[in-house]
Amino acid sequence: MKTLYGIQYLRAMAALAVVLFHAAERSGEHFAIGAAGVDVFFVVSGFIMIVIADNRHQTPLAFLKDRLLRIAPSYWIVTSIMVLGAMAGLFPNLILDGPHLIGSYLFIPLPSPNGGALWPVLVQGWTLNYEMFFYAAFALTLALAPSLRLLVLAAIFGSFALVGLLWDPSTPLLQFYTKPIILEFLAGAVIGRLWISGRIPNADTGLMLIILSVLSFTGIYLLRMEFDSWLCGPLAACLVIGVLALEKADLLPNLPGLAYLGDASYSIYLWHTLAIAVVVKFGFALGIPVWLIVWGGAFLGTLLGIACYEAVERPLHHLIKHRRLVFRLPHWQAAE
Numbered sequence: 001m002k003t004l005y006g007i008q009y010l011r012a013m014a015a016l017a018v019v020l021f022h023a024a025e026r027s028g029e030h031f032a033i034g035a036a037g038v039d040v041f042f043v044v045s046g047f048i049m050i051v052i053a054d055n056r057h058q059t060p061l062a063f064l065k066d067r068l069l070r071i072a073p074s075y076w077i078v079t080s081i082m083v084l085g086a087m088a089g090l091f092p093n094l095i096l097d098g099p100h101l102i103g104s105y106l107f108i109p110l111p112s113p114n115g116g117a118l119w120p121v122l123v124q125g126w127t128l129n130y131e132m133f134f135y136a137a138f139a140l141t142l143a144l145a146p147s148l149r150l151l152v153l154a155a156i157f158g159s160f161a162l163v164g165l166l167w168d169p170s171t172p173l174l175q176f177y178t179k180p181i182i183l184e185f186l187a188g189a190v191i192g193r194l195w196i197s198g199r200i201p202n203a204d205t206g207l208m209l210i211i212l213s214v215l216s217f218t219g220i221y222l223l224r225m226e227f228d229s230w231l232c233g234p235l236a237a238c239l240v241i242g243v244l245a246l247e248k249a250d251l252l253p254n255l256p257g258l259a260y261l262g263d264a265s266y267s268i269y270l271w272h273t274l275a276i277a278v279v280v281k282f283g284f285a286l287g288i289p290v291w292l293i294v295w296g297g298a299f300l301g302t303l304l305g306i307a308c309y310e311a312v313e314r315p316l317h318h319l320i321k322h323r324r325l326v327f328r329l330p331h332w333q334a335a336e
Contacts, residue, residue, distance in 0.1 A: 003259075004244070004247055005247065005252055005254070005255075005259055006243035006244055006246060006247035006252050007044055007047070007048070007240075007243070007244075007247075007262070008258070008259040008262030008263065009243065009252070009255065009258050009259065009262060010040055010044055010239070010240060010243055010262070011041070011044060011261075011262040011265040012258050012259070012260075012261035012262040012264075012265055013037070013040075013258075014037035014038070014040040014041050014044070014265065015037065015041075015261065015262075015264075015265035015266075015268045015269050015302075015305075016037075016261070016268075016298075016302065017033075017034040017035075017036065017037035017040075018034055018035065018037040018038060018124070018269060018272075019034075019268060019269075019272045019276075019298050019301045019302055019305075020034045020294070020298045021033075021034025021035045021037070022034075022124075022272065022273055022276055022297075022301070023276050023279075023280075023293075023294045023295070023297035023298040023301060024294050026273075026276050026277065026280045026297065027280055027283075027290050027293045027294045027297065028290065029290060029291075029294055030224065031221070031294075032221070032224075032227070033217055033218075033220050033221035033227070036217060036220075036227070036232045036235070036236065038127055039181070039184055039229065039232040039233055039235070039236040040236045040239060040240070041127065041269075042127075042130065042131075042134075042181065042184035042185055042188065042233075042236070043184050043185075043187050043188040043191070043233070043236045043237050043239075043240050044188060044240060045131060045134065045185060045188060046134070046184065046185035046186060046187060046188020046189040046190075046191070046192065047188040047189070047191050047192040047195070047240060048188075048192070049134075049135075049138050049188075049189065049192070050149070050150070050188070050189045050192025050193060050196070051192045051195060051196060053138075053142065053146070053149070054146060054192075054196050058142060059142065059143075060139035060140060060142045060143055061139075063135070063138070063139050063142055064135060064136070064139050067132075067135045069320050070317070071128060071131065071132070071266075072107075073316045073320070074266065074267060074270055074308075074312055074313050074316065075122070075125060075128060075270060076105060077312060078122050078270045078271060078274075079104055079105060079120070079121050079122045079125065081274070082094065082121050082122055083096065083101065083121060093114070094114060094121070095113040095114050096113070096121075097112075097113040100112055100113055100120075100121070101121060103120065104120035104121040104122070104125065107120075107125075107128055107129050107132040108129070109126065109129045109172070109173060109176045110172075110173075111172055118172055118173075118175075118176050122270070122273075123273070124269060124270070124273065129176070130181065130182065130185075133177060133182070134182070134185040137153060137156045137157070138153065140152070140156075141153055149189075150189055150190065150193050153185075153186055153189055154186060157182050157183055157185065157186045158183075158186070160177055160178045160182055161178060161179075161180050161182060161183050163178045164178025164179055164180065165178075165180070179229065180228070180229040180230055180233070181229040181233065183229070183233060184229065184233045184236060184237070187233060187234075187236075187237040188237070188240065191237065191240055191241055191244070194241075195244060200241065200244050200245050200248050201241065201245050202245060202249070203245055203246055203248075203249035203251055205242075205245060206241065206242040206243070206244070206245020206246050206248075206249075207242065207245070207246065208242070209238040209239070209241055209242035209245070210238075210239060210242035210243065210246075212235075212238055213235045213236070213238040213239040213242065214239070216235050217232075217235060220232075261302075261306075263309070264305060264306050264309035264310075264313075266309075266313065267305045267306070267308045267309035267312065267313045268301070268302055268305030268306065268309070269305070270305070270308070271301070271304050271305045271308045272298075272301030272302060272304060272305050273301065274301075274304060275297065275300040275301040275303070275304040276297040276298070276300070276301045278300075279293060279296050279297035279300055279301075280293055280297055283296065283297070
């Protein structure tokens with residue numbers, strides 16, 4: 001699969017939006033719309049899996065192994081740092097519980113002893129629980145003909161969402177997996193089929209979809225509206241379709257730095273809250289203006305994510321793939 005720079009740009013912007021959301025949230029400020037970066041991530045994830053599967057023949061077990069090796073090692077490392085930090089007293093508000101800890105490592109959503117929400121030890125890891133659920137469902141479809149995969153995915157995710165909508169289950173685990181946010185993966189998969197079949201809209205339509213999405217997200221932010229997956233999911237899908245339309249027409253600018261941030265987006269997403277927590281703690285202690293704490297936390301959180309992408313994620317990925325460690329310059333530097 002050739003690099004789709006529009007998808008890389010979306011991954012970068014989604015990660016940065018989440019970083020800014022957490023920096024603002026930890027500082028007592030408002031940037032709730034930044035959490036919609038997760039909606040973009042989910043739509044992009046559904047798109048990528050469909051497109052990759054169309055170009056690569058994998059068994060369900062091989063696919064799950066590949067996804068686990070791609071996602072789990074870095075996540076387990078950050079989770080372990082959180083656990084060790086809590087045991088050392090560095091995170092006094094983090095309560096550890098045996099079953100919850102096991103669930104955190106195994107991508108099983110269990111009530112947290114820190115308030116009861118279905119969050120793992122590393123809070124933002126809740127999205128990975130959804131990712132793994134999607135991967136498991138998608139793996140089942142790999143045993144089918146490509147023409148049937150989307151239909152089966154629609155049946156699985158549509159059924160779960162319908163249960164959540166009509167029944168409102170009381171079991172926490174069933175509540176988690178029947179939220180409408182799971183439909184965002186399906187939306188991405190539909191967009192993937194449109195891309196494969198060459199039915200992505202033209203550039204003019206794509207530009208209008210991007211403008212619609214950006215203005216709508218801005219309106220949600222400025223009006224401080226309550227937003228959820230029923231609202232942000234379709235907007236994220238419009239944004240992805242719009243960017244792909246520009247990609248198809250070769251109208252996207254070449255932005256190596258932003259593409260690089262797309263490569264590093266997973267590490268940025270995993271690691272940024274560690275830096276933000278430090279910046280917020282010392283920022284308030286030193287009486288630094290709140291706006292500077294927010295932007296400083298976002299900047300250092302992104303910087304930590306990039307550093308861990310180079311020092312942890314890339315070497316680990318190379319070790320898993322080639323059985324040897326290699327440390328290299330970032331792609332955009334090595335090309336110069």
